[in-house]
Amino acid sequence: MGSILDVRDIKKSFGGLWAVRSYSLELPKDRIYGLIGPNGAGKTTIFNMINGFIKPSGGRILFKDVDITGKKPDFIARLGIARTFQNLRLFRNLDVETNIKIGGHKYLNYGFHDLIVSSARYRKEESELNSLVNEIMDLLNIKRYRYTKAGSLPYGIQKRVEIARALVSKPDLLLMDEPTAGMNPAEAKELEGLVKEMKKEFSLTILIIEHRMPFVMGLAERIQVLDHGILIAQGTPDEVRKDPKVIEAYLGEVKALA
Ligand SMILES: Nc1ncnc2c1ncn2[C@@H]1O[C@H](COP(=O)(O)OP(=O)(O)OP(=O)(O)O)[C@@H](O)[C@H]1O
Ligand SMILES: [Mg+2]
Incomplete structure (x- = not known):
């Protein structure tokens, strides 16, 4: 079976400096893979290239056999890729339900006329989105937080609202950029269970960037390690954990791998 996401040797330079020198990935459907690496390794830049925020300087990205290299974020989202962000991007003054609904927009096909006359189509799509x-x-x-302003909630809950917003677009592939950043260990453990449930309920394929090793190693079947824009190791969590190149890249952070 082919991969749902096939990334072939993508690269990106910013003003002559290589943020990503070479990155490839064959991600089969229905799997969870992890991407780890020290700060500044180029991980978020890879997500930005996959979801169309920035154009790669070279290489190819295929999603469901469609070449999406350099395509617009909107096109890529419609094709079935959603993401969450390293830093929260919620509307702080809007309630939780409204924040989540914003993610469902690509499914609302009714036009202005439908809205005015409150057509059957509008009511149908609106009720499908609500359920x-x-x-x-x-x-x-x-x-329980549906009518609470997003900005007033604890950080861990806001992160979950952001995941909910990504899910409501019914993606086939979910890119999660440091989902546990800012969470305490208990919140991170709870999220680990939720990610497993989400994957099952929504038949998701997931790629996770993380610094928190127990979380990513508990979820991902395979892990890639990026350092200075290049893959230095990949394999099962056990293989990666023991790899001397990985330990060296994390020197000073060795405890994180324990
Ligand atoms: N839009 C941009 N313009 C210029 N340089 C950028 C841009 N985005 C990222 N970079 C640079 O590219 C390198 C990789 O950044 P990136 O954010 O991808 O790293 P990361 O692995 O996600 O790090 P972290 O773990 O800290 O989130 C860094 O040196 C960063 O400063
Ligand atoms: Mg990052």
Whole structure:
């Protein structure tokens, strides 16, 4: 079976400096893979190239056999890739439910005329979106906050709202950029369980960038290690954990691998 995401030797330079020198990935459908590496290794830049925020300086990205290299974020989202961000990008003054619904926009096909006359189509799509939002809020255990302003919630809950917003676009592939950043260990452990449930419920393929080793090693079947824009190791969590090149790249952070 082919890969759902096939990244072939992509690279990116910013003003002559290589943020990503060479990155490739064959990600089969229904798997969770991890991408780790020290600060500044180029991990977020890879996500930015996959979801169309920045154009690669070279290489190819295929998603569901469609060449998406350099395509617009909107096109890529419609094709089925969603992401969450390293730093929260919620509308702090809007409630949780509204923040989540924003993610469902690509599914609202009704036009202005439909809205005015409140056509059957508008009502149908709106009610489908509402039930999907409810299902996702249940799954992520955030329904009790639906009418609460996002900005007033604890950080760990806001991170879950952001995941909910990504899920409501019904992606096939979810890119998660440091989902546990800012969480305490208990919140991170809870999220680990939620990610497993999400994957099952929504038949997701997931690529996770993380610094928190127990989290990513508990979830990902395979892990890639990026350092200075280049892959220095890849394999199962056990293989990666023991790899001397990985330990060296994390020198000073060795405890993180324990
Ligand atoms: N838009 C940009 N313009 C210029 N330089 C950039 C840009 N985005 C990233 N960089 C640089 O590219 C390198 C890789 O950054 P990137 O954010 O991809 O790293 P990262 O692995 O995600 O790091 P972290 O773990 O700290 O999030 C860094 O040196 C960064 O300063
Ligand atoms: Mg980053």
